[in-house]
Amino acid sequence: MKARNPQKIVLHFILMSLIIMISPLSPQERFRRTPPVPEPLPPLILPEIFSVPLYNDLTLWVVQKNNVPIISLRVIVFAGESASPDNLPGLATLTARMLNRGASDLTATQIEERIEFIGGNFSASTHPDYSLFSFTFLEEYLDQALSLMSRMLIEPTFIKREIDSARTAMYYDLVQKSQSPDFLAKRQLLRLLFDNHVYKKSTYNEDVLKNLEQNDLSSFLENNYRPNNAHIILTSNLSLEAAYRKVGRYFTRWQKKEMAPSTPPSPEPIKQTKVCFIDIKGVKDATIYMGNVVMPATDPDIFPLIVMNQVLGGTPNSRLFMNLRESKGYAYNAVSEIEFYKSCSVFFINAKVRPEVVESSIQEILNEIEIITKNKVPSPEIEEAKSYLIGNFPLQIETFDDLTSKVAELKAFNLGDEHWNKYYENIMLTTSDKLFELAGKIPIMTPVVVVVGDGDLVLNQFGKFIKEVDTFDKKGIYLGTYKFD
The missing domain is CATH 3.30.830.10 (Metalloenzyme, LuxS/M16 peptidase-like)
Incomplete structure (x- = not known):
């Protein structure tokens, strides 16, 4: 058998490599080297947001969504933890949590039953800048929901046993969160970033809650929960005119009060690590x-x-x-x-x-x-x-x-x-x-x-x-x- 010439084998390999290099790229290779231009994103069609002030300066925002049997309501009160007195951090949060624990002639149990009856879901949360109340319910119960929400905002009762119960719940909630390294790390970061600033009041620990009393809640509500310090956002089938009539019927008795501007100054950034x-x-x-x-x-x-x-x-x-x-x-x-x-x-x-x-x-x-x-x-x-x-x-x-x-x-x-x-x-x-x-x-x-x-x-x-x-x-x-x- 005749042996192959090694020089011919090398030459053959070089020629084949050259042919591959100069030949047109395969479709897959062309795709890898020049990927296609991404398809254009579809246009973002957002619902228009309408607004109107009520006569007591409560601002109503309406987002109209048709053919939806649910209404979503948000009430923003610009009274977050930064509005709590310096010696009473946590007061804004406790006040917000008390609204569904008794209002007017309704007990906490009765409020809970009424929310369940209208297919509702209610929650309260507190940010350094504001308190937010979220209420979602079936469309047919709009009047009942607005009536209940207005009574909770305007006439909370702040019964002592309910205050004790809410304060205890807050205490154990903070104790539980304090087991989380993420919670502790973030809270400490914000404490140091907001040192000597009103936002630091949001970083309180559970020990301060014992200082919060019934008269503190009443005073905080009196000074901060006012229509000219609040917004209502309503997402529903309702037009602006219809929403104005409905909301006005239940919230016009909410009395406004002269208030100082609430936006705090900007905190200074840290200049050294x-x-x-x-x-x-x-x-x-x-x-x-x-x-x-x-x-x-x-x-x-x-x-x-x-x-x-x-x-x-x-x-x-x-x-x-x-x-x-x-x-x-x-x-x-x-x-x-x-x-x-x-x-x-x-x-x-x-x-x-x-x-x-x-x-x-x-x-x-x-x-x-x-x-x-x-x-x-x-x-x-x-x-x-x-x-x-x-x-x-x-x-x-x-x-x-x-x-x-x-x-x-x-x-x-x-x-x-x-x-x-x-x-x-x-x-x-x-x-x-x-x-x-x-x-x-x-x-x-x-x-x-x-x-x-x-x-x-x-x-x-x-x-x-x-x-x-x-x-x-x-x-x-x-x-x-x-x-x-």
Whole structure:
């Protein structure tokens, strides 16, 4: 048998390679190298929001949705925890929780029965800037629902045994939440960011609740629960005129009162990085919360910030997750978020990591922040973030109740049309240059860092680049400072 010439084999291989290189690309290869342009997003058709003031200056907002047998009602009273007296934090929250525990001649049980009879669902929540009451019920019971809601707002009874019951429920709720490292870390972060500011009153612990008495609730209601300090949002089949007549029938007896402007001044951002630690024995992971105060949502720069948040930590495809979890294997999760307040926003990052890499994780997060402040984000990454945000917006208002909640949020923070009909446009106008300009002027490179974990596992991990760590107990009381050589 004749042996093959090795030189001919090599020559044949080279010729075949050249043919493949110069031949037209296969359809699959062309697709990989030049992916198709994404299909245009469908137009966002949002319901129009109408408004009218009642004669007592209660502002009514109406979102009309036809062929829906349910009505969704929100009442915003601009009396959140920032309105609580300095010596009585928690008062705004307790007041809001008391409204369905007795009103006029109705007991708490009777109110609960009436809500159930009309197919309703009622809840109350308190934000630093406002208290929100949510009431969803069947359309045919609109009159009964408005009557009940007006009586709860205008004539709550504040019976002592109900106050004791609500206060006890709040106490054990806070005790239960205090078992969560995420709750403790975020609360401590906000305490430090809002030090010497009225928003700090929202970070109270369970010990202060014993100071809240019946006359405190009555005084808070008298001074803050007024029609000229409230908005009603109604999502239903009703026209503006019909809603005006219905709401006016039950709420015109609510008497207005002269009130001072309620928007607090903007808190100052932290100018030097601070690292803090809360020790919880037996916790296997280390929880990191870090962030700083940035501009309020009414600032035009909020839209580049929303896009930047998406790039940095909005999804599992974002930079933080890909670095800390996928690349380094440090974290179980890593996200960034923006929380809105009337006077500011808070940009923060949350990660749950292995204790032995807690300092390295903080360093990697700071590195990612530094990269985004010193290097322009590539346009494809920007476009991907914008596409996600625009595609996700309709999902936030998909259900009837979600739509009402979104409108209530807009009105609570006085956001207007820029965050409604012009939301798509404002997101799409964000460019790599705009994001780079924003990143260079907001104080995200000097965050407050709070770590919660088992001190026996975590504290000895510091010292490489973090030289000082302030320690606090679970209630936020300062314990001392560890200094590492």
